Amino acid sequence: MDASLKKAWAANGVKGVVQGQYLLTWALNILFGNLSILLFILLWELACRFNFVPQTFIAPPSAVLGTLWDMLTAGTLFKHIRVSFFRSFYGFVLAAVVALPLGFLLGGWFRLFERIMTPVLRLLAEINPFSLFPVFIVFFGIGETSKTMMIFWVCLWPILLNTITGIQNVDGLLVKSARSMGVDGRDLFLKVILPAASPNVFHGLRTGAGVAFFMLIAAEMMGASSGLGWLVFYSQINYQIPKLFATTVTIAALGLSLNFLFGVLENRWLSWKEKPPQY
Numbered sequence: 001m002d003a004s005l006k007k008a009w010a011a012n013g014v015k016g017v018v019q020g021q022y023l024l025t026w027a028l029n030i031l032f033g034n035l036s037i038l039l040f041i042l043l044w045e046l047a048c049r050f051n052f053v054p055q056t057f058i059a060p061p062s063a064v065l066g067t068l069w070d071m072l073t074a075g076t077l078f079k080h081i082r083v084s085f086f087r088s089f090y091g092f093v094l095a096a097v098v099a100l101p102l103g104f105l106l107g108g109w110f111r112l113f114e115r116i117m118t119p120v121l122r123l124l125a126e127i128n129p130f131s132l133f134p135v136f137i138v139f140f141g142i143g144e145t146s147k148t149m150m151i152f153w154v155c156l157w158p159i160l161l162n163t164i165t166g167i168q169n170v171d172g173l174l175v176k177s178a179r180s181m182g183v184d185g186r187d188l189f190l191k192v193i194l195p196a197a198s199p200n201v202f203h204g205l206r207t208g209a210g211v212a213f214f215m216l217i218a219a220e221m222m223g224a225s226s227g228l229g230w231l232v233f234y235s236q237i238n239y240q241i242p243k244l245f246a247t248t249v250t251i252a253a254l255g256l257s258l259n260f261l262f263g264v265l266e267n268r269w270l271s272w273k274e275k276p277p278q279y
Contacts, residue, residue, distance in 0.1 A: 059242040067242040091151025103163025125157035155208035166200025
């Protein structure tokens with residue numbers, strides 16, 4: 001047998017072993033990382049099956065998964081997910097469009113005005129949005145606009161306040177160094193100020209997105225005819241316990257997916273950021 005062919009086979013064999021070890025390690029990490037969740041689901045199922053908890057109030061995981069599958073195959077779940085997604089998306093985008101430019105201006109160019117307005121902004125941010133729900137209905141009606149504006153309201157403050165903080169915390173030495181090298185105006189903002197403030201800005205966007213989704217669920221429970229929040233409320237008043245739990249699991253899964261998505265985007269866009277040490 002040719003020596004080069006033997007070397008190629010040997011190299012392929014080593015590569016296959018390395019890939020196999022990598023896949024095994026990846027599978028074990030997933031297994032042990034989610035072991036507590038698997039144990040929780042198992043105990044939940046056993047507690048329901050052996051009547052430690054009444055199934056009239058708590059559905060077992062097997063029934064929840066069966067109901068979830070029925071909702072998926074029927075297409076009803078996707079319809080409600082789509083409705084909730086677009087409601088939260090519109091409110092979040094509107095808040096970002098308003099909060100980001102305003103935060104840049106207040107944090108960088110109108111410092112005196114920002115100092116005057118900060119107490120008012122923080123006071124408005126602390127107002128419970130549920131107490132404003134009747135106000136939104138009075139001004140915008142019971143339709144889609146009131147829900148969008150409610151999402152806009154809760155998203156506005158974390159994005160705005162984090163953007164202001166990010167701009168104000170930019171190292172002045174970086175700005176002076178850039179100006180000494182002739183960088184000014186638009187280039188100074190895009191190449192120095194914005195990258196330095198981007199961790200705070202991204203944190204505000206991430207917080208706003210999470211608040212938007214979960215606030216929408218509450219808003220849909222109080223005044224809607226579709227969406228995941230409405231589905232929870234409908235299942236509750238009609239005593240459809242498996243559907244109630246299936247919708248709740250869906251909401252939790254979407255929340256985790258949203259957080260994971262922003263984590264991926266943060267790692268990609270802020271790859272230069274120094275990560276804290278792991279102990």
